[in-house]
Amino acid sequence: MSSIENNVQELIARRAASELKGPSVVNLGIGIPTLVAKYVEDELIHFHTENGLLGVTDVEEEDPNLVNAGKLPVGERVGASFFSSAESFGMIRGGHVDVAILGALQVDETGRIANWAIPGKNIIGVGGAMDLLVGAKKVIVTTSHLTRDGKSKLMKICTFPLTSTRSVDMIITELAVFSVVNEQLILTELMPGATLEQVRESTEANFLEGGFE
């Protein structure tokens, strides 16, 4: 990964972190979402990982049997608990996780996302994405604004299969922050260095422009 990509990811992750307020339980997806944890200081924010741990923290001593959903080594904080996958997804579907931060391949203009399959490629993995989308009280998407070949990821209609019919609550890219209200994207914030022009040019989806300034 280039250092520019790297910086973009850290920028997005830091912005997502500032959305979190304790007390809350937060599940972080693979990729940019995983980076969010290091920008969170509030001890009332507890990280949940769907492979069976509430109380994820930085790895101290690597243990091959203590990993997150991306199979990366993690640590357990004081007051953590372990449970089975069935119990873990019971927490997710049952509405006991306050916030899920997820990556996306595409977002449509009603705020629905596609993040698990690409047509023409074998559809062989879905993981916990669909469960998190229906179950988390609030869903924040973190993603680069454009694909590698410069196309907008915020599209009128997703061309990849949807992960859920539920619209997410917020989208954070390196250019902008959108809220989703009544299935409509609202631009609420420009990211550092980004201009409104740039967001308009880079976004295929229709969106309202909130009174941000």
Added chain:
Amino acid sequence: MSSIENNVQELIARRAASELKGPSVVNLGIGIPTLVAKYVEDELIHFHTENGLLGVTDVEEEDPNLVNAGKLPVGERVGASFFSSAESFGMIRGGHVDVAILGALQVDETGRIANWAIPGKNIIGVGGAMDLLVGAKKVIVTTSHLTRDGKSKLMKICTFPLTSTRSVDMIITELAVFSVVNEQLILTELMPGATLEQVRESTEANFLEGGFE
């Protein structure tokens, strides 16, 4: 309870105990079934109680928070485990309990039982009886042969509401032991002191007479 009734119950319980072979997991209902445990010596027989304990044993020191399904104080044997009601009934419905020994108000001639409700009285309790009947691999019914007013409990058709459409596997009374095969009662054994005449007179249900002698 009169000492005659008492003796009858103990006689039935002792006969039921002799049906158990380890290794197996056995759930005992309220009433006569509870008496079965004291006639079991085999340490490979583990008693399960649906309120959340595998490894029920005699009470040593009474603990108000350690009880069986009849809310009587019990003990926990070495290697016991506690679990929630949801997990406990998962074990029962899921076919993980080998034998259930239950009481009955009535048994019909296909081996189905009624043991939870009496018409004309308020129907306000069922407990775990229906779950045990559908879930246990083998069901043994222990009951007095006659009601208090001398009517046969083994009837052509139950007049009380059925507990399940599943036929039990064996019926043990103070007069006889019946197996149920293909929804037909088969008399396989006379209890000590009982005669074939007595069983015929005391049984309304049709039954086959096995080659017991």
Added chain:
Amino acid sequence: MAIVYEKVENALSEIKSGMTIMVGGFGLVGAPLTLIEGLSGKDVDGLTIISNNLGEAGEGLGVLLRQRKIRKAIGSYFTSNREVGEAFQRGEIDLQLLPQGTLAEAMRAGGAGIGGFYTKTGVGTELAQGKGIREINGEPYVFEQALKADVAIIRAHKADTLGNLIYYKTARNFNPVMATAADLVIAEVDEIVAAGELSAEEVVTPHLFVDRLIVAKKILTKEGVIHRKQCTRADCEACCQ
């Protein structure tokens, strides 16, 4: 994450008339007796109670029954309190009877985001009437809908300050599953310990399920239900010398 309350009435502050409340326990064993007592002192009625039993005559939830605070009860074995049948007969209370395993499973489903499920239990009996049957792999199953509640009041053994819970012997029963199935979960415990004192492997109810904690003041003993002695500073000092 849980907040520790000193006063029962404050822990119960959100409970309003007409609410649906899950109450842990198998009879009095594992029932949140302090919270039930608190509820009996509260001016609410028209409650729907989801609990295996309604206590015993004049004990546990039996007190709320006598107070006519309960409009409807969903459970499996009301027989343990003869006054339930009498109240039902007088038309003072609605009862919904479920097989005990179905009751437990329906709450587990409610807590786990499952809308309903198919069980073999009850097929062909009066308790399955009107519920809908589906054949799965050639066998009939009855549809049962998930149960949820506004509030759950439960009994655990120890909590840590975050709200992680462990239970004690057969006082566990319906408590862990109720902890998952209500919007507000209030747990009454014997002892609150520091976070980290419960092993991460032995926690039965992770803290994300638990909102409020109180220390039990009314407890079940061999001699029946008693009020736990309230320690004063003088007691403590006497004890420590």
Added chain:
Amino acid sequence: MAIVYEKVENALSEIKSGMTIMVGGFGLVGAPLTLIEGLSGKDVDGLTIISNNLGEAGEGLGVLLRQRKIRKAIGSYFTSNREVGEAFQRGEIDLQLLPQGTLAEAMRAGGAGIGGFYTKTGVGTELAQGKGIREINGEPYVFEQALKADVAIIRAHKADTLGNLIYYKTARNFNPVMATAADLVIAEVDEIVAAGELSAEEVVTPHLFVDRLIVAKKILTKEGVIHRKQCTRADCEACCQ
């Protein structure tokens, strides 16, 4: 109740071609690596494997894939082994993809005598196609059928001699639920202790679910998968001096 086996091939003696086998683990974490290796040495094929993943390329269940022993796999994330997609492309394997929570819940249902259930997960997506939708309280849910298996091979941390199991950190994952959902359950553990050494409150899988035990010989370490050193009497004596 469990029987302790010394030899992996004896523990696996009941496994036949065409069987459905649940295999614990989230990738290699919590996978029963010794039992999987034993299976790779067995002359069986046409297996249906229910597992979150099919290991990694040439590791864990990835070995059985290369051996063409697997006819069908039911799981949630086969992406972790690129050879799965290739085998699928070549028509060598059938895949059934489920959301991870649905996979776990379907096994829990199978183990708990539930025929099927309704979940919100997947509604309106490709993975719900043909499954049937039901409205419950005004919300759409998709029907999912329970999963069961002939055999489950799982990984736990400690067993007692009766077969009670506890797990280790995130190596728990699918193992406890698979322990409930198969006719024959074989568990591989780090250590077997005397009955009574595990507290009755901390047992995660009660012994009634477990049929066979072996001590793990192949384990996951920071340096990858290794064979555990087999202690000889000489080792022990050297160690104890």
